[in-house]
Amino acid sequence: MDQIRRLLQLANGGNSIRKIAKITKFSRNTVRLYLHKCDAHQASYVELLELGDSELCQISYTSVGAIEKPDASRMKQLEELLPGFVKELSKVGVTKELLWQEYKLAHPTGYGYTRFCHFLGQHVKTKKTSMTMSYFQGEKMMIDFAGKNAHYVDEDGVVVECPVLVMVLPYSGYTYCEPLESMRGEDLVVGIENGLIYFNGVTKAMIFDNLAQVIKKSNRYEPEINDLLIQFSLHYNTTIMAARVAKPQDKGSVERTVELVYERIYAPLRNISFRSIRELKAGFIGQLDPHHDRPFRDKKQTRRDLYKEESLHLDTLPSTRLEIKRRVNAKVQKNYHVVLGEDWHYYSVPYNIVGQMVEIVYTNTMVEIYHNKDRIAVHIRSRKSYGHTTLEQHMPSQHQHYKKMKGWNAEYFRLKALDISQEVVQVIDKVLGSKLYYEQTFNSCIGIFRLGVEHGNERLTKACAMALQAKSANYRFIHNILKNKTDLRYETNSTTQQYIIPNDSANIRGSNQYSLFDQVGNNAKTDK
DSSP states (O other), X not given: OHHHHHHHHHHHTTOOHHHHHHHHOOOHHHHHXXXXXXXXXXXXXXXXXXXXXXXXXXXXXXXXXXXXOTTHHHHHHHHHHHHHHHHHHTSTTOXXXXXXXXXXXXXXXXXXXXXXXXXXXXXXXXXXXXXXXOOOTTTEEEEEEOSSOEEEEOTTSOEEEEOEEEEEETTTTEEEEEEOSOSSHHHHHHHHHHHHHHHTSBOSEEEEOSOTTTEEEOOSSOOEEOHHHHHHHHHHTOEEEEOOTTOGGGGHHHHHHHHHHIIIIITTTTTOOOOSHHHHHHHHHHTHHHHHHSBOTTOSOBHHHHHHHHGGGSBOOXXXXXXXXXXXXXXXXXXXXXXXXXXXXXXXXXXXGTTOEEEEEEOSSEEEEEETTEEEEEEEOOOOTTOEEOOGGGSOHHHHHHHHHHTOOHHHHHHHHHTTOHHHHHHHHHHHTTSSSGGGGHHHHHHHHHHHHHHOHHHHHHHHHHHHHTTOOSHHHHHHHXXXXXXXXXXXXXXTOOEEOOTTOSSOOOTTTOOHHHHHHHHHHHHO
16 A cells, blocks of 8 residues: 555656656556546545555555556456466476467467466466465374385295385474385284384374275365274374375475485485395384484474474373274074184074174174174184184074083083982983993983972982982983872981881881882882
């Protein structure tokens, strides 16, 4: 506005447009334009000089529609074409002269070559302006892969290429870089975790390039982060951010750091032959200290000095590393198992969802199975190919019984009998020894134990003692004793441990008529 006021003062003094242009260093067209706008306001120059800056600005920059520079239409025409010319200039073989020739062919009254190059250059400069970025301590970390791979030579003499992960704290410039075995998501996460351990902390946010290992679906405003990095962000309590596609300025610090990595790590190691990925990683780590201890070109401080300040603002690392969860879908087979294809191992699920789809979520140690978002099974992960991990509660009742039967052996029945009494143990031993193969007696043993469930272990013990006395230790004999309640009608002689007939028994004729065991046998016949 000071220049506009100066222009009005000169015009009010009666100076010509030519003289005003000479004094103010404006072009005559510019002077004429501003005076025309002021004259259109229908106020004297003195009155305009008394206005405030805002009112005078409104007058000076309000279009009156009538006046344009003599070449305004030609300039406007060229300005519309300049963005297209800049785009064409990036193509192979395209020169400014070629663009000018095409321009003149389409617009014969257009600018000459010199003016054309001038306006084109001015347009390029305005598009290449840079902005000074300010970063706060512990706020961000920038992560990218170097464009050039490192390599080592394995035992067979094969050159193995390794992508190089580069991480930097933009405030201090403190850097971590590591050659990885591959660019797979799992290797990337391990590399980043190694970097966080090197930094001894984590920032509030991490900015990545639009890597396929990080971004599931690109979007200028809301890129979709993949599941693996979401797990990572939750475990380390940080935010994952993605730079815009083809916008390296969004992560300018790491772009510059990659160039420094080439100069200060790649170059010093160029003549060293590494024999393994481990040696290669050690070589890269060894070059970081000289880089961090080297002062900035225009400062006395080093990156390590700034890092010591910034490290106080980094968040604390969790006590454990991330245990990566992977997800796959599977169909429940007829044997109520699903297969984890990575190990080709089978895991059981409840039998009532046979034929339905489930989701398997697994880590290096655990396998969880979900159906309709509900967790229905948890197993310890097994790496045994074609093996089966089965929980008994997932099986139908008949399968549970069969499995239990397959696990029966002589020792199992002896231990079970020992929990009841010694008499039962003796009977079980006699039953087990009554056949050539133990397996032939298992059902009899189960039958004896069920008699204890039905009549009580105390009566079973008494019946077993009677069976041992009768030298008829088998299921049928013991069953008849309990069914006929013979064990309840006889008393035990405490001295001889023999069963005797009570004197008031109305059902027994006498010892000289029937023996105890004859009576049991007769009752057994009567039962039949």
